[in-house]
Amino acid sequence: MSLIRTLPLFVFLFLLSFQYQVYGQSNPIGTFIESPTCPFSLPDGLNLGENFKFGYIDVPEFHDRSSLNSIRLAVAIFPCSNPSIAEEPIVMNTSGPGKSNLDNFIPQIAGGLGNYLLPNRDIVIIELRGLRYSSSFLACGEVFEANKDMLDENLSVEETMFRLGHALRNAKQRFERENINLSAYNNLETAKDIHMVMDALGYNKFNLVGSSAGTLVAHHVIREKPDRVRCAILDAGLPIDSTILFNYVPIIINSLKNYFKECQEDSLCQNSFPNMEERFLKLMDHLNKEPKEVRVKDPESGNEVSVLINGYRLAEHVLLHMFYSTQIPVFIGNILDGDYSSFADFAIGKLSPKFFADGLGYTVFINEAGYYELSDIDIDPKYQTFADGITLSGLGGRYLLEVQKQWKIKCAQASKEIIHESFDTPLLVLNGKYDPVIPVQYDEVLKKQYTNCYIYRFDGVPHSAFDNATSCALPMILEFLNNPIKAPNSDCMNNFKQKYNVK
Template identity: 30%
Template sequence: MQFHLLRPRQRPFLFTLILMFFLAACNGNEPTPTPTATTAVIAEQPTDTPTAAPTATETAVPAPTDTPEPTNTPEPAYEPVFETAACQFDEPEGHDVTCGYLIVPEDRSQPDKTIRLHVAIFASESDNPAPDPVVYLEGGPGGDALEAMPFTFDDNFAPLLADRDVIIFDQRGTGYSEPSLACPESIEADLDIIDEVVPLEEEIDISLDAAAACYNRLVDEGVNLAAYNSLENAADVNDLRIALGYDEWNLYGISYGTKLAMTTMRDHPEGIRSVILDSPYPLSVSLTEDFPANAARAFDIFFAGCEADSACNEAYPDLETVFYNLTAVLDEEPIVVQASNFFTGDRYDAVVEGTDLMGVLFQSLYSAEIIPVLPQMITDSAAGDYQLLGLLLSNNLTNQEFFSVGMYHSVQCHEEIGFDSLENVVAAVDQYPQIADLLAAPELDFLLCNVWDSGSADATENEPVSSDIPTLILSGEYDPITPPAWGELAAETLSNSFFFEYPGIGHGASVSGDCPQSMTIAFLSDPTSEPDSGCMADMGGPAFAVPSDLSVADLTLVPFSTDLGIAVVEGVIPDGWEEQFPGVFVRGENGLDQTAVLQQGAPGVPADSFLELFTAQLGLDSDVENVGSYEDVNGRSWDLYASTLQGLPVNISLTESDEATFVILLIANNEDEQAALYEGVVVPAMDAIAIGE
């Protein structure tokens, strides 16, 4: 029974990743920069039923309380150092970023041994930025913040750059920080049995053996796992501010990042101008003991939301019954679904039992973009169509690449499980028999912590944090892991806080829509005033996806021009499709919409080289098949090819002219849409594509 407190990714990355690798190959670059030697210098300061009506509440007290004295903060016997270094991640295009490492003690009570945390400072777009940047605190615990930047920065963080710098770093034990507490042993153990039906007791033993192998390896490497906890993590946050030379900054945490933010507010309040707590995880709650009730609440809200939506209820009647009947069937007769790790390209035959389906639904309720597609996924799966289920399984597999399991174990075993009772967890599980599949093996966390010795936290780590620092608290109605009630609980002891619950969205409210994001930005501008919540009146339940027929008449084409580096390409694209990378456009109709078109042109590159590159980079399911030709309005002859990718239809159109070699790639959600998209998108694109000025 393990689910991590990560911010949701915007959507499954399949084609974003594949096309990014393709573009990197076209330009002769590797997807990930090679590390370079660092320069040791201190950096100068860088320039539940849907709610009837959304409400905002300010926690009021007769008079502001003084921020309590920090705990456990003796005078440091070291000086934190920031060294500039090359960015170890693919830098988002169009942004000025400085990278480096924060060097701090692994254990501040014994400061001789140091560790290195990878840091990225994104410069504000303003000519006169505010002096107080935003520092982002990733979820998990164990989430890798920087590796995901190419996929998340523009949507989630770039809007904050209008007025101030943004600092993002890999917390100790995660991502590109050194040492890494990643546990490939656990991932490999899971993948070894992904295509098998394994008895629960055996699966527990496999998990424990893998955790023990990772633990022993890290200890043999000299890692002090008892030092990887929120107390030391919060000290890292404060040391980063000192090393970078900022007098003040703003903390922005999502999920576990809120627990880290509150720990920092308690222990290091100096220099904190304001705090954003998105999907709060208060120190005083029990994630493990409350998990059954939180999951059941989210499931109930989801099914009630579809039933209350006339279009959803008509398209997917009796959805709750269909879902629970399907889980019962899968427990008796598991199915095999094709799933992939989009990041590595590895493909798997995944056995799906009832517990797996429940896990997919639970994990998917994190994402506001995926929630609208879940009724269709359930209904399709019950009818034997597993395409959407496979995409969600693939998304979960891919997200493992952005997570350091050892950091999760170290933090949770140190400061969560020690305050929990297996007896209480079992009693909580017994109250929700309908989701028993999701709550299997409640003893696993306790057994893992017997293996993973990371010490025990002081009782202070299980007590509410009191502070008068201005704080914005955001929660999502559908959040399955950190319910809105936890946001209200956090607000009770944060005297200058504003709490908002947003309808129709899940985990990570601030990155789940224009309204919460605009309110977040407004709060940063003036954290002592309640942000205008008028936009919440226009928010409702999820816009559940229902079946519809696509026709060419539905498509309006608009011109585009994009600089590929080797050439400027012009052409046409459907209105509203978003350019994620140069020449790569995605429809993004919902969180599982994989529809995308790539339009590229390269002077002097032979057509057969382009085709070979596609075949090598995309990892198509089969060899491309020549299915015909097309002569465009300019008299150019195009060779037409077809294949599939992860079971989705692919069209490739290729022509070699005096001007350049052009390629147009279309990926469709299904064969039903493929024909309409070919006629409405690909044919006009072949007619229009050209090299621009």
């Protein structure tokens, strides 16, 4: 394990800041400067300067205006293993927004993914503005500590939001002291960053791969210079549509309702877990009155601590599971039958520090959603407790309104124009039929925005087709990369069928 991963967050931020200051403050804008070291441990088989290059590029804080400030981006390049036949490179962006591209992709490429991609193409991994290894890591440690401090309390929505609002204010003040302008952190500026990086590296055309929130980045990169993008591959592919982001919570509620409906129509599931929807909604309200106490060890201090699982935290627990599993009726059914063993893992997850740029997620989503009001969000009254639990976890339109209240970001309205535009860039979209935040109806939005669009929905798959159906998704991706004007063979999708594992 990398030494950096074991350090407290504030120590890591100090070291990263020190490295940034020492490593040449006067680098010319848009120039790649190779580095003799990396701020992270390299996996086995990856050797800096041999089969892997690493360095930094400074980009303007705002591309379209004069500014003295710049942002330093870390960049990793995996060279093609057959340089004599190298084709257009691949630029890869992961999820969040806020997950480190370098932490996510470097182990994957070194661990086997590179064997499939590198024989024909270079791979470029850019640590986007705001992510862990860029010079402006937008992690809100204040929000993490506030949530951690509240874990042994059973608070109302209003009390929790008040304390989170205070933490957000403190985070904003720290960012200001660090000379970080939060209005510069949106996908419009990020798209310009990516084009500048590819210019600096000497690439003309390139391919894009994006996952989840990284697919939003792909849309803006295409919009910026459509002729430059040979093709794009979207895993858990979102369209540009502002309603998705402020209606995040209602979409998740509808996904949960669909699970309840399916269970009711499945005789085995229904017999095992009768009246699931009603019992689940009652359990959340009951836990808000009488929460379950879970005793776990704090991963940082090693001390035993108390975590209260109330109805709001149960809602968050279920939501997290919805991203990684389609066995939600079984998962909820076991809890309804008194099996609370999964609560311990949830509690440890809430206590574990994460090198995640949640602040970047807030700024990106605020810009993508544009302007809306709380009254625009339609919540089924029966699901208000569930909706509140998701909101308090840091998701959805209501939470974003609280962030905007505290941060006052100048919104670039990233989605305002693109929704009415159409592009002929070849697009491959691999989604799960049971994705909790990307319902099937949004496929039609993508089809209107892209004239050469191939969209596939995997049965029995939640948020990521690549993660949950790799054996099929990867060959489809490779085939599309080789010939993006033709639909890839999708026969392997027949191997994925939804079935509830009811004992």
